[in-house]
Amino acid sequence: MRSPGPSRRTFLSAGALATAAATTAVATVTSQPAAAESEEELATATAVPLARTTAGWVRGAAAGAVAVFRGVPYAQPPVGPLRFASPRPPQPWDGVREATVFSAPSFQTVLPGSSEDSLYANVWTPGVTGARPVLVYVHGGGWKLGAGSLPTYDGARLAERGDLVVVTFNYRLGVFGFGLHERLDDPRTGSFANWGLQDQAALLRWVAANARAFGGDPGNITLVGTSAGGSSTWQLALLPEVRPLLRRIVPISAAHVWAPALALTPEDSRTAFETVAAKLGTTVPGLREIPAAALRDAWDGLFAGPADSRPLASGREYRGPVVDGRWMRGYDHQLPDPGLPVLSVNAATEGSFFTGPGSPTPVPTPTTDAELLDTVRRYLLRGAARPPAGLAEQLVTAYRAAATAEGRAADPLSLFTEIHGDGLFRYLIVRLAERRAQRSERPHHRLEFTHPVRAPWFGTPHEATSPFLFGTFATPANAPEFGDGPLERRVSDTFIDLIASFARHGHPGSPNSLTWPAFRPDTPSTLLLGGPAVATLAATPKAAQLRAWDEAGWVPRPV
Known part of the structure; x- marks a missing residue:
């Protein structure tokens, strides 16, 4: 993120x-x-x-x-x-x-x-x-x-x-x-x-x-x-x-907010401000007068270290908007659909942004099944103070079976990468799209960005979309990871065309793409963008893995 x-x-x-x-x-x-x-x-x-x-x-x-x-x-x-x-x-x-x-x-x-x-x-x-x-x-x-x-x-x-x-x-x-x-x-x-x-x-x-x-x-x-x-x-x-x-x-790649993983609860937010004010020798209103760096550092200090060792139980991964009844009336999975035309996007391998080189939140690279289970258990602590016993084993078993059936890599690093990205991103993105398809008359299009990055990076990581949407993939800083050849230009141009035409009249299209129907969960209506074919249609990818999260109950399911 x-x-x-x-x-x-x-x-x-x-x-x-x-x-x-x-x-x-x-x-x-x-x-x-x-x-x-x-x-x-x-x-x-x-x-x-x-x-x-x-x-x-x-x-x-x-x-x-x-x-x-x-x-x-x-x-x-x-x-x-x-x-x-x-x-x-x-x-x-x-x-x-x-x-x-x-x-x-x-x-x-x-x-x-x-x-x-x-x-x-x-x-x-x-x-x-x-x-x-x-x-x-x-x-x-x-x-x-x-x-x-x-x-x-x-x-x-x-x-x-x-x-x-x-x-x-x-x-x-x-x-x-x-x-x-x-x-x-x-x-x-x-x-x-x-x-x-x-x-x-x-x-x-x-x-x-x-x-x-x-x-x-x-x-x-x-x-x-x-x-x-x-x-x-x-x-x-x-x-x-x-x-x-x-x-x-x-x-x-929306990080749909839910607590305790991606937001503080209102109670914990109040406690956080009061704790920081006391540490800095002032009142909560007095925080307006504290030097910015001192306030930032005192706040960040509350969330340092492993999630299960902190004084606050929420905000375990990130601290996004807090439910206040005004600007945030509830979490996305609890609230009605926005009621506007939507084109939702996720990366094929969201988790490789975090498990690949240069991760913003480095984790030990699991190389054995024992290390994989330990890494998954620690990951689950980011979204629950007490994950259910056996949940790590349940997820690893489900992901290994799905990877074998689909011809995906099933080594420990690959399995953890998929679990990481699906739990924090893919699951709610897809389930909210499915809820919308069932209940809303507004059009919804689903795109999975699949263009692979270059070694030593791997997969199609979280945020791999931005250099292609903006056409900046070939800059000296981006090219080593994303490539800078004719195929990358074609993928980028197609992405721009799709978003621009959606913005213009609500019907995404490109000379490089096929006709793209509105999203339906059980039909080939998810556009896969990237790779030599540039654009193809498929039914919802990784359906078996998403069912594993349904059973896990770790991520809240949309109501």
């Missing part, structure tokens, strides 16, 4: 640090071109692209065949008294604001130069006139890392080939973005939780208000996200005030 940087798995390489440092700066404001006498003349007075937002004019830059506007504020900096406040609209400015460099990433432990002053958007557009579909992308990163400015998310290729307006952005992360405590209530809004989710909603309101300025159609916004960002697409579509802003959603 870590967001892909230049090297995808780690932000700490020299290249990543140099790239982030070079692209992180706050845009400045300059005067308008003196020759311009009207808004129309201003928009065409210079060779560089200009757009008028609701807060003022911005000047972008050319990026090949498209224009890019970097670091455009969509909300006021959430600093000082606005820490833990609902996002406020950006302050207007006079003249023309330079929008040629990215803003700082949201405050975190990994990307250099991160800052609480991070609520900025980036826009790629083929032109500032017209009414193109708008694609808004929510980055992943386990709700605590990442940025919309990472090179993998460069929107130029996606905007050009798809004829789309592409928007990426930052939102608050970690303790600053996800949690709950009533003593942090905002007197203006009454909200006291999930500030990162509130930022995402504010960004969508900003996009709806400003799409026309960048050549977009405010009535045709598609929300796309990966991992934690994929989870956000689903959660935002469930909000009554946000749903009217959206036409369609594309959750990719």
Whole structure:
């Protein structure tokens, strides 16, 4: 669930640090071109692209065949008294604001130069006139890392080939973005939780208000996200005030939130804030005045070490949105369908992101059956304080039998990789799609991304989709893992075509793909994208493995 940087798995390489440092700066404001006498003349007075937002004019830059506007504020900096406040609209400015460099990433432990002053958007557009579909992308990163400015998310290729307006952005992360405590209530809004989710909603309101300025159609916004960002697409579509802003959603490898694995319970969140405040010698409201690094480190310290050794029972794997009755009314498996057209995506081998080289959460590599069982038992502790006795043996037996029947690898590492990825990602993605197919009249398409990575990486890992969706697979940082040949270009172009056509009119298609029917669980309606065939149709992959999770009861099944 870590967001892909230049090297995808780690932000700490020299290249990543140099790239982030070079692209992180706050845009400045300059005067308008003196020759311009009207808004129309201003928009065409210079060779560089200009757009008028609701807060003022911005000047972008050319990026090949498209224009890019970097670091455009969509909300006021959430600093000082606005820490833990609902996002406020950006302050207007006079003249023309330079929008040629990215803003700082949201405050975190990994990307250099991160800052609480991070609520900025980036826009790629083929032109500032017209009414193109708008694609808004929510980055992943386990709700605590990442940025919309990472090179993998460069929107130029996606905007050009798809004829789309592409928007990426930052939102608050970690303790600053996800949690709950009533003593942090905002007197203006009454909200006291999930500030990162509130930022995402504010960004969508900003996009709806400003799409026309960048050549977009405010009535045709598609929300796309990966991992934690994929989870956000689903959660935002469930909000009554946000749903009217959206036409369609594309959750990719969505980490659908459930406790105790991927979220704190409200009770544990209250305890966490109170514990951190006491450690820092202040009150919960007083946390607004604590230096950001001290607050981040004290919060992260609560979740260090093995899950079963911590003072809190929930938030065992990640700390996503907390159920607060307002921004998060319940977990996805408990709530109704979003009621919008959906194109859901998962990677064929989600778990190899975590068990392959450069894992963000390294685990011992099992080489024997005894080591495999021990590794699975420790994995199960991430989602349950006391997993049922014999569950590890039950899962290993089921996965080995399915692998043998399907011709998959059945060595200990391969089996654990599949168990890891299916438990945290595939199971709820597929079961929610099946529930939707049974109960909703809205169209739903299912895509499994199957393009293999290169050795020493293996399978088709979690987040392997991003370099192909954005067409950045061939960058020097990405090419060693993903390849950079004609087949990779064709797979990427097909992926872009499918998402762009879905965003345009709801019917995904590509010259490189066959006709793709709406998803039905028992028919060949899952599109497999990747490999020499590029696109084929299949019935739901890994049905036997999913039944093993039904029987396990470890992941909650949709109601």
